[in-house]
Amino acid sequence: MSRVVVGLSGGVDSSVAAYMLKRQGHEVIGLFMRNWHEEDENGVCTSEIDYSDVKRVCACLDIPYYSIDFSKEYYDRVFENFVDEYKKGRTPNPDVLCNREIKFGPFLSHAFKLGADYVATGHYAGIKRENGRTYLMRAKDENKDQTYFLNQLTEKQIERVMFPLENMFKSEVRETAFRIGIPVADKKDSTGVCFIGERNFRKFLSEYIPMKEGNIVYNGKVIGKHNGVYYYTLGQRRGLGIGGDTDGDRWFVIDKDVKKNILYVSKGEDDCLYKSALITEGFNFINGAPDTKEFDCTARIRHRQPLEKARAKIVGSDVKLVFERPQRAIVAGQYAVIYDGMRVLGGGVIGSAE
Numbered sequence: 001m002s003r004v005v006v007g008l009s010g011g012v013d014s015s016v017a018a019y020m021l022k023r024q025g026h027e028v029i030g031l032f033m034r035n036w037h038e039e040d041e042n043g044v045c046t047s048e049i050d051y052s053d054v055k056r057v058c059a060c061l062d063i064p065y066y067s068i069d070f071s072k073e074y075y076d077r078v079f080e081n082f083v084d085e086y087k088k089g090r091t092p093n094p095d096v097l098c099n100r101e102i103k104f105g106p107f108l109s110h111a112f113k114l115g116a117d118y119v120a121t122g123h124y125a126g127i128k129r130e131n132g133r134t135y136l137m138r139a140k141d142e143n144k145d146q147t148y149f150l151n152q153l154t155e156k157q158i159e160r161v162m163f164p165l166e167n168m169f170k171s172e173v174r175e176t177a178f179r180i181g182i183p184v185a186d187k188k189d190s191t192g193v194c195f196i197g198e199r200n201f202r203k204f205l206s207e208y209i210p211m212k213e214g215n216i217v218y219n220g221k222v223i224g225k226h227n228g229v230y231y232y233t234l235g236q237r238r239g240l241g242i243g244g245d246t247d248g249d250r251w252f253v254i255d256k257d258v259k260k261n262i263l264y265v266s267k268g269e270d271d272c273l274y275k276s277a278l279i280t281e282g283f284n285f286i287n288g289a290p291d292t293k294e295f296d297c298t299a300r301i302r303h304r305q306p307l308e309k310a311r312a313k314i315v316g317s318d319v320k321l322v323f324e325r326p327q328r329a330i331v332a333g334q335y336a337v338i339y340d341g342m343r344v345l346g347g348g349v350i351g352s353a354e
Contacts, residue, residue: 001025004162005111006120007103008032008057008065010050011190013122013165015057015182016173020164021120022061029114030058030065033107035074035098056183068110070102077101083208089258090333091233093149096347100152108157118162125150126166127158128343134159136286136344141169148303151337151347152284202231214261216242218251226263229256235273235329240265274326280336280348283319287345290314297338297345299323301330312338319348327353 006018008030022028032054034047051067058065078097085092103121111119124144126137134155139145165173177185205211211228224242226232232240236253242265249268256263266272278301293314298307299321309324321336330353337347 001027002117003027003029003115004118004120005029005031005114005116007107007111007122008054009122009190010053010057010184010187011122012177012182012184012187013124013173013189015061015122015184016168016176017120017122017164018057018063019061019176019180019182021162022063028061028063029116030054030063031107031111031114032065032067033102034067034069035071035102037071053184053187060180060182066114068107070106073106074098074102077105085333086205086209086230087258088333089230089256091331092333093335095149096152096335099150100157104153104157104161108161112160116160118160120162120164122165123150123163124165124168124170125163126342127161127163133287137166138339138342138344139163139165140167143304144170146303147339147344148300148335148337148347151286151335151344153286154284155287158286202227205230212261214263216240216263216265218265218267223265229258229261229263232256232263233329234331235270270328273329275330275353276326277320277322278327278330278336278350278353279315279320280318281351282317283314283346283348285346290345297340299336299338301327301336301350302334307339310338318351 001024004021004026006014006021006028008014008018018028018030032051036047054065078094078101081097082092082094108119124139124141124146126139128135128137136147136150136153136158138147174185206228209230211230213225213227214229215222216224216226232253234253237250240251242251251265251267252270254264254266254272295312297310297312299310300307308327311322313320321338330350332350332352334350335347336350338345
């Protein structure tokens with residue numbers, strides 16, 4: 001069988017992925033990435049906790065493990081882009097860049113230096129190899145499918161990759177972990193910014209971008225104050241801190257002006273947030289661009305959003321998507337990802353909507 005290096009995060013998904021591969025007879029090696037060096041709000045270094053969990057998992061599975069530090073690469077290739085995008089008033093998705101620039105970049109290279117035939121992760125995604133080509137496929141568990149975050153990969157990056165959880169539901173993964181006694185079986189799923197973890201996001205962001213109080217405007221009138229326009233995103237309803245109305249309608253963000261530090265809101269009907277089309281700023285076709293310049297597809301503009309029917313048109317290096325149904329809150333800086341059935345065609349950063 002093959003030697004497979006598994007990216008272990010200390011979570012249940014990657015742990016069960018390693019178990020599945022060992023059960024299949026592969027020689028399995030665990031590899032833990034340190035991509036961020038900082039204590040959380042409670043003075044705890046979360047990467048040390050995760051690495052401790054990796055050690056326990058590898059002892060349970062009886063597999064060797066290594067640790068590698070990619071914190072400089074992460075800062076240079078992912079985090080600086082993350083901060084720059086927020087400074088522009090956009091809402092970036094660092095998890096996507098982390099996959100392209102770290103997990104399937106230097107991590108992949110290091111794994112092959114360890115003699116790996118294949119590299120595996122705990123992503124809910126699939127790989128299809130057919131006629132000498134390699135395709136990225138959606139996972140069986142549609143609720144957990146993570147191909148949205150893998151849209152910037154290339155065929156070359158996934159040629160020697162395995163996703164052992166491709167045909168498993170999250171409930172099966174948990175059940176498997178408990179059944180075989182994996183020590184992180186009940187560990188909750190990680191949330192928050194990739195490798196930065198769960199913390200007060202506003203406080204964290206303010207350490208890198210100077211914030212100042214500004215006006216919240218509705219129909220040309222100032223109705224409140226915000227603590228920093230960068231904190232908010234299009235369509236946001238919670239955390240606006242606007243009170244005083246008794247009509248029961250909820251406020252939501254419709255726009256923001258970074259230069260003037262103004263947050264624009266509305267309430268009641270949110271029809272103004274619905275747009276029928278978007279255009280990306282560059283587009284990554286995983287297996288290369290198709291021969292035709294226009295084609296039907298399904299698409300999503302955020303993780304876990306139901307797939308929507310759309311018409312794609314290639315415009316230079318960009319892609320324009322026209323949706324069958326208008327979409328709410330198409331956010332600049334996020335990614336639009338397109339699919340052909342179960343196959344992931346690719347994705348691009350959303351530039352504008354119309």
